[in-house]
Amino acid sequence: MPKSSNSDHKKSRVSPPERREELLAIAARVFAAQGYNATTVRKIADAAGMLAGSLYYHFDSKESMLDEILSGFLDELWARYDAVLGAGLGPRETLEALVTESFREIDRHLDAVAIYQKESRHLGTQPHFAYLVESQQKFEKAWLGTLERGVAAKVFRPDLDVRLTYRFVRDTVWVAASWYRPGGRHSPEEIARQYLSMVLEGIALHDT
């Protein structure tokens, strides 16, 4: 029997999924805390209670760990985004749903989001991480489309630069990963509500 007939095209699964996930979570925590480049495989191994070389029983390389963390995060994110985008909601409801899903994703995959935030820009130049750029373009398309639909439907202000608004909304959501801590005072849904209230209604007090 030649090799394994596992046709998985990117991951050479060499150990049971449970242990992999465990080690990936540990690696993600260290990557997020120290930055990818500043993280040595020995630090990851320390955090996992083993020696550096032993990691290579489970993974091909340090980069493949990062790859698996990021692509796993993006896969799950897009599954939820696609569900929202395909639900036939109005522009405002779409925006609200996207923001809420984003905060939920931050809650679930905090480390991965933090890593994505810090490293995606200069990783995108590397050909192996081209999917980061693709994802970002798809991202922009989804948000920009929603905003433009909203302007056309007269639910969003027409006097704002749409591209600027897109970056504004996108950033306000995702930078939350830099300070958000799961299990804190606010649930992801509560934070999403307040963020949406600020973004949609503004923080100024109006006499209405």
Place this chain on the structure above:
Amino acid sequence: MPKSSNSDHKKSRVSPPERREELLAIAARVFAAQGYNATTVRKIADAAGMLAGSLYYHFDSKESMLDEILSGFLDELWARYDAVLGAGLGPRETLEALVTESFREIDRHLDAVAIYQKESRHLGTQPHFAYLVESQQKFEKAWLGTLERGVAAKVFRPDLDVRLTYRFVRDTVWVAASWYRPGGRHSPEEIARQYLSMVLEGIALHDT
């Protein structure tokens, strides 16, 4: 005459200021593009058209370059912030002025801001960069104070978590450094105007 009587407590100025600034700007560009840890001194030297060792005629270490870039940026930022905070403006005008000054600072010190954004968190743990943490605390105090003043004066909404609002406003401003390019379509002041409009009035269309 013993050494130079220059009582500068942190920088051992060993070369004329002009050349230093030039090299620091180059280093900042590379740091911002690739990340501090991923940037080798040889890459900086390449960009400057010299060899790695030659950098050490001008600077004590790679870390001292980063230090000089960040502290120079923060010094200038706080000079302008302090001017705004001491001007006796109302809360809304203070917020507008702070945001505008922030975008101007992004325009002038783009690379330094980008580096600060990416590295300040895990640099803050290092004792040598304790001033980053101090600055961030001073930062929070200034913004939180302004927001609370505004709520008390009934110019900002009272139903929002102030700390959440602070992070919201802070982040929306500074992450702009990740996409802003000087000399583009929008001036810093124009971007500040639109950001303030979004933050204060919201992006939803109201029938007023």
Place this chain on the structure above:
DNA sequence: CTCCTTCCCTAACAAGTGTTTGGTAGGTTA
């Protein structure tokens, strides 16, 4: 001309990097 300073180069250093190779304790299967 000589002396000295400025600014860079050449060449190397030790420490740390990701990764590989071979081994091995312990459990499962036959």
Place this chain on the structure above:
DNA sequence: TAACCTACCAAACACTTGTTAGGGAAGGAG
């Protein structure tokens, strides 16, 4: 018991890292 597989260790590998020491070309000062 014997063969085998899993998950790790021990030790080294080639390479890159930040940094240093000594030298030398260019140019101004005396």
